[in-house]
Amino acid sequence: MSVGSGDRDNQERAPSRSLNVGQNELEHAVREVLVRQAATPRVPAGDPATAIIRRANRIQRCRTAAGTSLAAMVVVLATAAAMQLSGERPPAGGTVVIGEPDLESTVTGAPTSPTTSPDTKTPFADVDLVLDATIATAQGRRIALVDTGRVERAHRLADNRGWLVIGPPSLAGRYLWAVAPDGTARVLLGGADEIVLDEEGQQVAWKQGTALAVARVVNKELITTVRAEAPAEAVPLRFVGGAVLVRLAPGRPGHVLWRLQPGQLDPGTDRVSTRIFGTLPDGRLVGEVTGESPGHTCVIVLNPAGLAPTGSKCGPELGGDGPGAVSPDGRWLLVNGRSGRQERVVLVDLRRLDPSVDPVPAGPAATGEVIWSAPGTAYYADAAGRLVRMDVDRVTAGRPADPLVIAGLPDGIRPVVVSGD
Known part of the structure; x- marks a missing residue:
């Protein structure tokens, strides 16, 4: 447009800095602006790309959660079906630790109302009894078991702290429950081939496949596991002192004392003992060994070191x-x-x-x-x-x-x- 001779464009005075910007300086300034924008954590609310990305993330999270839930449901249904076929009730309100329990985490069941009968009745014996789904104590109480299946063995804890009960073998394996004085129970172990307890109810040993394990029972939780590899047919039978008596094979003579050493189970040298019944106060074992004549056995006292007979007296x-x-x-x-x-x-x-x-x-x-x-x-x-x-x-x-x-x-x-x- 035409400008009068006295006009100097739209600038009233000279600029404070030179408008002559070099190419390198201009590129550096552009890069700095872009870097600052990229580092800015807040994205404009109206950015349509951001909204699309957030929606995609939500959909992906929902699909992942649905898949996890479906997988968990399949596991639960499979376990329940196996127990139904074997005549067992799945433990309601408890988490089953199938075969490989994480002993650092607590396995708990949902609390239920106490079921102890207030009526004192004449006891059947001077020991506690499990009668179907009820514990009849030596003091005459009747306590209904809650959230357990059938019971094959049971052990009373000291100081009236309840019981540890073991279920029978089934397609889902054996279960170990901790039962409170009011009859409510929670699963400590599940899916094992065999489970045994020590005389104080402070240790539990179990076998699944080739894995032989022992853990301590502390506040009705399993902690501090020791594991060893054993033959698939080996079976833990009982605790002997601080060791676990293991039968090497159900159909053949031979036992070994596992002294809770990790690694491979040492099979020992005993190949003659057919049954072990218990221990004497001095630590020796009472067992049955094959005699000199085929098919004949006799009762004898065994040394815990190697399970060798302490003498020739049979x-x-x-x-x-x-x-x-x-x-x-x-x-x-x-x-x-x-x-x-x-x-x-x-x-x-x-x-x-x-x-x-x-x-x-x-x-x-x-x-x-x-x-x-x-x-x-x-x-x-x-x-x-x-x-x-x-x-x-x-x-x-x-x-x-x-x-x-x-x-x-x-x-x-x-x-x-x-x-x-």
Whole structure:
């Protein structure tokens, strides 16, 4: 446009800095502006690209959560189906630690209302009993078990802190529950091939596949695991002192004491012991070994180091199978054996181990564990589902134990005698 001679464009005065900017300086300034914009964390609210990205992220998170939930549902349904086929109830409100428990995390169940019966009734025995889904205590209380399946073995914790109960084998494996004094339970371990407890209820050993493991029970949680690799057919049987007695194969003689060393299980040298029944107060074991004649066995005392016989003195031949237990004072062995042609529970005097001393018939054959409640009294269940109380003085006087029929037990359910004080 035309400009008058006195006009100087739209600038009233000279610029404070030169407008002659070099190419390099201009490029540097542009780069600096772009870098600052890229480093700015806040994006304009109206940016459509940002809105699209955020929506895509939300959709992806929803799909991931849905997939995880579906996978968890499949695992739960598969476990429940296996337990249904095996006749077991899945533990409601509890998380099952299938085979490989994370012992640093707590496995808890949802709290439920107490089910302890306030009515005191006459106790069946001077030990606790599991009668189907109820614990009948030696004090006469009746406590309904909540959130457990069937129980095969049980151990009473000291100071009235409850019980540890073990379920029978099933397609989903064995379960270990911690049961509170009011009957509510939570799963400590699941999916194991075998589970055993020590006499104080402070340690648990289990086997799954080729993994043999031990953990301590502290505040009804499992901590500090020790693991070893063992043959697939090996089975933990009991705690002996600080070690775990392992049968190398169910169909062959031979045991070993695992002294909780990690790595590969040392199979030891014992290939003659067929059954181990318990320990004496001095730490030696009472077991059964194959005799010199094929098919014959006898009761003998074994050294815990290598499970070798402590001498050549061999006791009577039992000829039976199944459970047995040594009395707390180490005097007696109550075990299934042969009396004539009939299998019965017999009483063996461990101070008179001699083939010429015949065991004393004590009662019908035992099914399940034999539990000594005192040096002279033991309890067990027979095949008919009856509770048997064996008194040493009565039996040695020639009067075998009389079974007690417990009314109200469903057919096929036997009473479970609870171990522990």
